[in-house]
Amino acid sequence: MRELVVLGTSSQVPTRTRNHNGYFLRWDGQGLLLDPGEGTQRQMIHAGVATSKVDRICLTHVHGDHCFGLPGVLSRMAVDGVEHHVHLHYPASGEEVVRALVAVAGGGVDLRLHPHGAAGQVADDLEVVALEHRVETYGYRLTEPDGQTMLPDRLAAVGLSGPDVGRLQREGRFGDVRLADVSVPRPGQRFAFVMDTAQCSGAEELAQDADLLVTECTFADEDHELATAYRHLTAGQAGALAGAGGARTLVLTHFSSRYPDVAVLADQARARAGTAEVTAAADLDRFALPPRRRPGAGS
Structure with missing residues (x-):
């Protein structure tokens, strides 16, 4: 099974209807937990995602809404008796923050730390690409080999x-x-994860030929000055990533709490997303990867 489970969709602060960030990707026999913000372990309960299914935890950067849920998740893994290795990937400049969060969890999990300081492969079929935010930030891409x-x-x-x-x-x-x-030839499937970033070549690289592209959509187009100041994407910019890269499915998330109704953000993204199917995610939504591209077809 290849499926994205959305655990939270709010940026910076949670709302009455949106938890902080959190995403769980089922990819065949492995499970990746991406950017677990505060409250993630409770959202996992609501979503029916067992901690025993988490093999890797991937942090794009160490701002709180993307990592403050880490101690709770690790503590719950210890309580649940998770015995397998758990690999934690994160930017090397966040080492001090990550070690503090891990220390708060109190141990009990066979946790393997994998800091990265440059773009490249960090595990089998998993790579990171540098983004442009106010701290060191990397997006993730999981690629099935072509067959x-x-x-x-x-x-x-x-x-x-x-x-x-x-x-x-x-x-x-x-x-x-x-x-x-x-x-x-059978093109391998691609999942791409683009969080806090300004427009940049790294985001464009991640979006290229993605079957499922998850990207931040913090601001509406009319608030582009805020997006520029805080180095985030507007809805239109998120849509343009998918359109230019030929992504097939675009999942928007990481919404500012200033937008109680994110339908307008989806509309703005859709206007520039080309042929991509666009959805503004809600907490606990699930997205299956689309069917494989037809052999020899471009989409």
């Missing part, structure tokens, strides 16, 4: 079946038959 889709009619035509197909896939050739003769 091949086997074509049954071509396999039948060359008389291949069963274990011979597996050998062809592993070795690229079986006798005179090449893998390319009986298959077409």
Whole structure:
């Protein structure tokens, strides 16, 4: 299963209807908890997300609405008896803050710390890209390796079946038959996570060809001066990221509490999002990754 569970959608301060940030990504056999703001462990209960399903915790930066829920989550993991390694990824400049938050949790979890100070791969298929905010900030992208889709009619035509197909896939050739003769390329799926940032090349890179793009949408277009001052995105800028990058599904979140109704933000993003499907997330929403791109198709 590949699914995003939205645990919270508010920036800076929670509201009566929106908790601080928090996102849980189910990706096959692993679970990633992204930017757990205050109250995340309670939101996990409401969403039915067990702490035992969390394998990695990823912080974009160490502003409180993106990390103050970390001690509670770790404490709950200890109470729940989580035994597996839990990997914590975060910007290296936030080391002091992260260690303080971990210390508050009191131990009991086999936690592995992974600070990063530059763009690049931080785990299998998981990479970080630098963003532009008021502190060191990185977005995350999880990418499935490209593969091949086997074509049954071509396999039948060359008389291949069963274990011979597996050998062809592993070795690229079986006798005179090449893998390319009986298959077409299958693009891997991509999940991208863009939080607090001004417009920048890093955000554009993350959005490129994303099947599911989650991005901050802190301000309405008419409040662009505030967005510039605080180094955040407006709704239109968030939509433009998806449009320019060819993202398929755009999930907007991290809304300022000044907007009790975020429908207008979704409209502003949608106007610049190209063919992307745009949704303003609410707490506890769930988003499945869209079906795979058709082999050989651009969308």
